[in-house]
Amino acid sequence: MSVRDALLALLDRRPAYGYELKADFEAATGDGWPLNIGQVYSTLQRCERDDLATAQDEADDQGRRLWTISAEGREAVAEWLETPAAPVEATRDPFSLKVLMAIETSPDRVDDLIRDQRNATMSELQALTREKASVADGDLARQLHLDRSVLLVEAQVRWLDMVEARIDAHGKATS
């Protein structure tokens, strides 16, 4: 539903064509959330079905239809913005599954696995940081997108550090 609400929020600003909404959406998310144009139109059609937005009856000479938000659509946007979103769920990801399974099944290989994984993750962090360094000062959306990516990857490095420290402490406690 987030993409629907985001498109409605953009429409709340001014009426727009589908391709304009796609471009505005990608600019606002710092090009970190590519949208396919088909997804934009199918979402707009659902909005029309649910009376959240309407399209011009007649297409212009280039075959484009202008979309306008409805009063219900405005309410939906307001409610979306006012309701806190659920935090990112971190229960399952391939990265942690591998580490946890290695601890369970191959304890003698965990040290090497953590080291290799940390190297790979740190490398990714360095690449993101270089990208950040090249972002123009005024490009707020791109900066925010990269900040978020950096923090998510950083969390993995920090977790690996904790895994290593906990295993060491556990080993000392049980030896």
Add this chain to the structure above:
Amino acid sequence: MTSSHAHVSLLELQNASLTLGEGVARVDALIDVNLTVTSGELVAVTGRSGSGKSSLLNVAGGLTPLSSGTATVEGEPLAGLKARDLAARRRRSIGYVFQDLNLLPTLTAAENVAFPLELDGVKVAEARAAADVALTRLEIGDLAGRFPDEMSGGQRQRVAIARGVVGERRLLLADEPTGALDEVTAENVMKLIRSLCDDGAAALVVTHDPSLAAWADRVVRLRDGRIDSITEAST
């Protein structure tokens, strides 16, 4: 992030080992560390508390003599120097930035930055001119006349870094240089250190923060006094 300057070795540690304490209190703080830092390079040092990060900075800066192995700064082995020459070498080549900064509260930003040069016998006017150059590089030339308590934490950090690279100093050793700063201010400090390195300096920066370490060309991770891994940024 490559420098157009010729890359010369500013710091070289070969088989560097450091043992602290004796008997039951004996600790192998560093074991067989090999590390070369050349001009243009930013190297981050990470690792858990007690892994040897601060010891590494201390031996790199000649503050602690090695138990075995060699430490060489700008081609000169530190072990061969008399105490007075070692102190002079440190003042001339190496800048330190610590979390608590050690800025003198009764001196202005410019006086703080000029201080190590004056200690080295440089004339006051010349030292002040070099301080102004360093402060301008750190984008705080307009704060030259301010006292430390008249500046923000981020500004004081820049003064400390300016002092670290004043005159001919090209090797910056920093221990958690962004420790007390918020994320964005800390990032700006790392960006400045990065750009100083791009202009031909070199920095060895201890940090526990992975996203700040990621500004480095190489991230050296210490574990129990040894180099556990080195992550090189892909170019």
